[in-house]
Amino acid sequence: MAHSRFIKDTGLTTRMTLVMFLLGALFVGLVVGLMLAVRSPGLSLIIGIAGLGVAWWQWYSSDKLAMRAMRAREVTPEQAPELHGMIDRLCALADMPKPRVGIADMAIPNAFATGRSPERSVVCVTTGILHTLDAEELEAVLAHELSHVAHRDVLVMTVASSAGIAAGMLTRGAQYGGLGMFGGRRGNDNNGVPVWLIILVVSLVVYAISFFLLKLLSRYRELAADRAGAYLTMKPGALASALQKITGEMNTIPQRDLRASSAMNAFFIAPALRGVSLSTLTSTHPSLEQRLEQLARIQAELGRPDA
Amino acid sequence: MGFWDVVTGRSRPKAANLDSLFLVPSAAVTLQTTLGLVPTGEGAVCYRAAAGSAFQQMQDDVVTLLNEDPTAPDVSVTRDDFGFTWLVAHRETSDTSGLCTDLHAVNTALEAQGFGAGLLCSLVPFADAAGRRVGLVYLYKQGTFYPFAPSGRQSRDNLLEIQVRDQLTGELPMEQDLGRWLAIWGAPGL
Numbered sequence: 001m002a003h004s005r006f007i008k009d010t011g012l013t014t015r016m017t018l019v020m021f022l023l024g025a026l027f028v029g030l031v032v033g034l035m036l037a038v039r040s041p042g043l044s045l046i047i048g049i050a051g052l053g054v055a056w057w058q059w060y061s062s063d064k065l066a067m068r069a070m071r072a073r074e075v076t077p078e079q080a081p082e083l084h085g086m087i088d089r090l091c092a093l094a095d096m097p098k099p100r101v102g103i104a105d106m107a108i109p110n111a112f113a114t115g116r117s118p119e120r121s122v123v124c125v126t127t128g129i130l131h132t133l134d135a136e137e138l139e140a141v142l143a144h145e146l147s148h149v150a151h152r153d154v155l156v157m158t159v160a161s162s163a164g165i166a167a168g169m170l171t172r173g174a175q176y177g178g179l180g181m182f183g184g185r186r187g188n189d190n191n192g193v194p195v196w197l198i199i200l201v202v203s204l205v206v207y208a209i210s211f212f213l214l215k216l217l218s219r220y221r222e223l224a225a226d227r228a229g230a231y232l233t234m235k236p237g238a239l240a241s242a243l244q245k246i247t248g249e250m251n252t253i254p255q256r257d258l259r260a261s262s263a264m265n266a267f268f269i270a271p272a273l274r275g276v277s278l279s280t281l282t283s284t285h286p287s288l289e290q291r292l293e294q295l296a297r298i299q300a301e302l303g304r305p306d307a
Numbered sequence: 308m309g310f311w312d313v314v315t316g317r318s319r320p321k322a323a324n325l326d327s328l329f330l331v332p333s334a335a336v337t338l339q340t341t342l343g344l345v346p347t348g349e350g351a352v353c354y355r356a357a358a359g360s361a362f363q364q365m366q367d368d369v370v371t372l373l374n375e376d377p378t379a380p381d382v383s384v385t386r387d388d389f390g391f392t393w394l395v396a397h398r399e400t401s402d403t404s405g406l407c408t409d410l411h412a413v414n415t416a417l418e419a420q421g422f423g424a425g426l427l428c429s430l431v432p433f434a435d436a437a438g439r440r441v442g443l444v445y446l447y448k449q450g451t452f453y454p455f456a457p458s459g460r461q462s463r464d465n466l467l468e469i470q471v472r473d474q475l476t477g478e479l480p481m482e483q484d485l486g487r488w489l490a491i492w493g494a495p496g497l
Contacts, residue, residue, distance in 0.1 A: 005357075005421040006320055013315045020314065081461070082388075088489050089389055093355065093427055095321045095448035098486060136390055151316045224316030231320045234357035234425050235390075303359020 006231060007301050009294075016220040020160060023213050027051075027163035030206050034170075037198060047173075051166025059158040063100075063115040063122045070112070072104035072124045083130075086139050087123065087146070094143075094232050096150055099123045109133070109246045113145035114154050121149045129246070137242035140233050147228035153221050160217055164210035170203035211282075218284040226291055227298065234302060236295040247288050320424030324450030325414045327480055331431055331443065332403040334452075334478045341474050344433035344441055348400040349496040352413045355425040356392045362422060369394070369416045373409055382409070385495060391427055395495045406431065414447075428489070430455075432496035439464065441471055442497050444489070451482040455490065457497055463490065 027048070034044035058065070067074075077084040083101055091098045099115065102124035109129040115121025123145050125138075133141065148154075174196045230236040312318065338344040356362055366384070373382045373396060380397040387393060396409040410429050417423055426447040433441045441456040441464075454471035458464040468488070472481050482488060491497075 006424075013317065016315060085490070085492075086389060089391065089427060092446060092448060092487065092489050093321075093425075094318070135388070139390060147318060150318045152313045153316070156313065156316075221316050228316075228318045231424070233390075234355050234362075234422070237358050299358060302357045303361050305361040305364060 005301055005304075007298070009227060012220060012223055012227075016217065016224070019213055019217045019220065020156075023160045023163055023210060023217065026206060026210055026213070027166065030163060030166060030170075030203070033202065034199070037195065037202075047166055047170060051162045051169060054165050054169075055158045055162040058161075059155055060116055062154050062158070063120060066112065066114040067102055067122060067124065070102075070104040070106070070124060070126075072102040074100055074102050074122070082135075083125070083138075086135075086142055090139065090143055090146055090232060094146060094150065096146065099146070099149055103127060103130075111141050111145050113148045115149065116154065117152070118149050121154075123149070132245055133242050136235065136238040137245065140229060140235060140239035140242050141246075143229035143232040144225050144239060145229075147225040147232065148221070150228065151221065151224060153225070156221065157214070157218065161210070161214055164207055164214060167203040167207040167210060170199060171207060174200040174203065215282050215284055219286040222285050223291065223294060226294060230295055230298045236299040236302070240292050240295045243288060243291055321448050323414065323418065323423045323426040323447035325411065325418070325447070327450055327452070328407055328411055328414070328429065328445055329404075330479050331407050331445075334443070334475050335403045335431070335433070337474055337478060338433055338441075338443075338471065342470060343435045344439075344471075345435065346400055346403050346406070347432045347434050347440075347496055348398050348402070348406070349395060350398070350406040350410050350429065350431045351393045351395045351495050352410050352429045353387075353391050353393050353427045353491070353494070354413075354417060354422070355390070355427065356386075357422055357425060361420065365416060365420045365422070366392075366394075369413055372416075373412060379405065379409070387493065393495050403431070428491070430491065430494055430496065432494075439467060440497050441467060442491070442494060443471075443475075444491065446482060446487065446489075449482060449487065450480060451487075452479045453482040453488045455488065455494075455497070457490075457492065461492065 031044050031048040034047065066072075075083070080101065080103065083103075087098060087101060097119050099113070099118070099121040100123070102122050104124055104126045106126040107128045108126060109132040111123070111125045111129055113121060113123045123142065125141070129138065129141065226239060230239055233239070335346050356366065370382055370384060373379070382394060382396045385393045385395065394413055396406060398406040398409070414423075414426060414429075417426060428447060429445045431443045433443065439456065439458075441454050443452055444455050445452050452475065454468040456464040456467045456471070475481055
């Protein structure tokens with residue numbers, strides 16, 4: 001009987017969908033709230049649409065913008081045959097159109113994928129990563145990036161960021177031209193708090209909430225791309241070692257022999273509580289530990305013998 | 308990828324399409340009569356070996372199964388630079404259907420163990436009297452065939468490839484998108 005070793009990750013899917021729902025609700029809430037506060041539906045709608053428009057523009061030109069920001073150049077199959085060959089095979093395995101390939105001259109080991117659709121996307125690696133990783137690890141990283149392309153993460157993240165963009169625009173509008181723009185000549189709020197101040201506070205709050213939600217969503221998307229990439233190459237171990245090399249957070253799994261630790265060290269090898277710090281809340285990528293845990297689960301699933 | 312798959316960030320591994328491989332023997336006859344290309348008697352399946360013991364065990368089982376046939380020469384397993392495994396089967400030049408059965412045995416074993424997503428392509432090489440070589444490559448994920456004719460280091464005989472495609476269009480599902488005609492340099496048998 002044909003079956004798949006693909007394990008579902010319902011928890012991740014549920015959390016991701018919930019975060020996306022919250023971001024959407026935030027955007028709608030912002031626009032509707034404005035309509036009520038300003039009592040001029042037209043203006044609020046324009047701000048909402050402008051927020052979406054800026055997001056759309058970011059998405060539409062994402063490949064060019066990112067390539068320029070990273071000073072990356074596109075390479076042909078003749079210039080980088082190994083890299084192209086690797087991506088060719090991965091695309092044939094995943095049955096997806098082949099993206100363009102770019103290389104950025106940077107010592108930092110990194111890779112990214114961007115573009116408005118799988119047909120018009122670009123996968124870019126730095127020269128640093130080409131030097132740092134071996135072929136198997138590089139392939140794992142490319143599979144991760146191709147999964148971002150397949151999941152249309154650029155689209156999802158830019159749409160998700162539109163609440164934040166709209167709120168940011170409002171903040172600026174309220175700071176500078178706010179008095180003239182919003183209800184300045186209405187004159188019925190003379191005794192209370194000025195409308196522009198309310199809008200300033202609300203938009204700042206919305207911006208803050210959407211900032212944290214976006215980072216959370218980004219971490220979930222990374223985990224999803226890790227999963228898909230590991231299933232594509234069928235070598236979760238290669239991605240794990242690549243991640244360890246790139247992040248340089250080797251300290252999470254010590255290389256030192258346990259027996260070499262002094263007696264005093266025994267007291268603090270394992271922190272009792274894994275607290276949530278500001279850095280874990282605002283990082284765009286999940287912790288190495290989280291990613292390795294997930295890869296280990298996939299590894300176990302792939303290696304499980306069955307009839 | 309449907310809308311919901313995009314939203315949830317879930318690309319499932321694509322299952323392989325195994326059906327069309329048995330069309331190769333009749334296509335081989337066509338190639339022989341029209342272009343003078345004769346099967347070399349080799350055939351290979353290219354797949355990605357998964358990490359872990361389950362895959363190793365299954366691969367050993369398949370090799371044992373294929374080698375137990377006393378009439379057929381032994382199969383061999385090689386790994387290429389891209390980390391893919393090639394399982395090469397050998398048969399008599401005339402026995403293309405026996406070859407396809409061997410290749411299919413590998414496919415079904417992989418699929419039965421849940422590794423069907425790891426199949427990349429299979430290859431049946433042909434050669435003519437002048438020494439030109441063409442591989443008929445089957446893409447599992449697309450379910451289509453395309454020709455690959457290496458004519459030296461890193462160069463392809465595109466005219467011959469297009470000739471082969473035109474000859475076989477009626478018989479095999481040929482890959483229409485030339486962008487998917489993946490080069491497989493140094494593949495066994497080419």
